[in-house]
Amino acid sequence: MTALAPYLPAPSPALSAEDQEALTDLYVRGTPANTLRAYERDLLYITAWKSARFDLALRWPETEATALAFILDHARDLNDAPHEDRALQAAEALIAQRLRKSLSCPAPSTLDRRIASWLAFHRMKNLSSPFDSPQVKQARAKARRAAARPPAPKSAHPITRDVLEQLLDTCRGSRRDCRDRALLMLGWASGGRRRSEITGLMREDVSLKEFEKTGVVWISLLETKTTTKGETPRLVLKGRAAQALVHWIEVGGIEDGPLFRPISKADNVLKRRLSPDAIYQIVKHRLRLAGLPEDFASPHGLRSGFLTQAALDGAPIQAAMRLSLHRSMAQAQKYYDDVDIAENPAADLLG
CATH class of the missing domain: 1.10.443.10 (Intergrase catalytic core)
Structure with a gap:
């Protein structure tokens, strides 16, 4: 982990190098190990998605158009999408990289978690997030409702x-x-x-x-x-x-x-x-x-x-x-x- 990682606080000109290192250490110690691992997985996925979708690197802060595209790409089933569909092409690239399992619509909880990580990355950089804008918030709520499904049990059977x-x-x-x-x-x-x-x-x-x-x-x-x-x-x-x-x-x-x-x-x-x-x-x-x-x-x-x-x-x-x-x-x-x-x-x- 380095201070350059998006899930760690961004360098601040108001802090000395020593204080910046102490702040980074505080974030690492104050964040559960499972959350840090989730951040790393989500960052890898988000970065690969934007590269495949737009042939661009992540921006800080990210644009509302990119945030909306991310929601739209993950709010529908892509199995019947036409070959020229950019969302389909990005999904196939993610599958090839073993970052996505299928072309089916991901579970709303998965989309929520990745967006929550993206939001956290912006907060740690002291930046406004595009996911806080009214239109993006509304699109996210509609996507959650459109893809609503009963939650799958974490274990097929309880061990009674x-x-x-x-x-x-x-x-x-x-x-x-x-x-x-x-x-x-x-x-x-x-x-x-x-x-x-x-x-x-x-x-x-x-x-x-x-x-x-x-x-x-x-x-x-x-x-x-x-x-x-x-x-x-x-x-x-x-x-x-x-x-x-x-x-x-x-x-x-x-x-x-x-x-x-x-x-x-x-x-x-x-x-x-x-x-x-x-x-x-x-x-x-x-x-x-x-x-x-x-x-x-x-x-x-x-x-x-x-x-x-x-x-x-x-x-x-x-x-x-x-x-x-x-x-x-x-x-x-x-x-x-x-x-x-x-x-x-x-x-x-x-x-």
């Missing part, structure tokens, strides 16, 4: 308790098995943790002071998608999940550093942390060993499965949210609604 037990049954006695058992149980039982939250855990984030006496392990998350540093409440791990985590710490010899780490083919624990993609591979591997399709669920199934199981067991939604750390009651309620409607007696009126 019975599915989790099938995955745990594949974890036998190796260090890899001990790690995966602890990872899956922590990811599920602590409220349905996201991949970045699991891989970001350090040994010092886990307190075993009460384990021998009460069987309870306390977990401190640095930050989550819905909480900031220093404001994330401690989470509790009990019973089998706590025992599995303590066993992994002992077997893996985890005295400090990353809590979950790669394991070599010789079953040796490495020093570096697992990547978020490794969590995906672990879930897929355990699904395959359990005799389930690899695409049956994704790591987000641990999160959706925890809330779905809480609803099935009759746990109050407020209690589940204290562990899942959902900020929106409406978002968490979706999992409860799916269970409630299936159990609704009115659904059986026909017999």
Whole structure:
């Protein structure tokens, strides 16, 4: 990362070189790593799109005409567009660069995220954004409504308790098995943790002071998608999940550093942390060993499965949210609604 990156603050003549470097460092430390990665992906996409569409580099500030063209190009299906259509040609160039998957209309959430990144780049350069103009704002709203579709679930199926037990049954006695058992149980039982939250855990984030006496392990998350540093409440791990985590710490010899780490083919624990993609591979591997399709669920199934199981067991939604750390009651309620409607007696009126 350099101070020249559009997602970092632009050089200011009012600041010394030392203060400018400090400001850049502040932006990096104050922005979640996932957001920085999203910025980089979106910047790559936007830059490639403008080059393919207009044969021009990005401008700062960008023009309203370019902003409108970006919205229009991503607000329609291009599969039946004529060959001379510039939007089609740009999309095909992006597909060739593996930056776009198909000619179909992208999801509104994808368009919103890329525009939000573009807006952020302008703010960091202390510039007005073309996406703030009335006409562009209205076009964006119309595009969102025209392409409205039900949100696709992040996991094909929730990993409810019975599915989790099938995955745990594949974890036998190796260090890899001990790690995966602890990872899956922590990811599920602590409220349905996201991949970045699991891989970001350090040994010092886990307190075993009460384990021998009460069987309870306390977990401190640095930050989550819905909480900031220093404001994330401690989470509790009990019973089998706590025992599995303590066993992994002992077997893996985890005295400090990353809590979950790669394991070599010789079953040796490495020093570096697992990547978020490794969590995906672990879930897929355990699904395959359990005799389930690899695409049956994704790591987000641990999160959706925890809330779905809480609803099935009759746990109050407020209690589940204290562990899942959902900020929106409406978002968490979706999992409860799916269970409630299936159990609704009115659904059986026909017999």
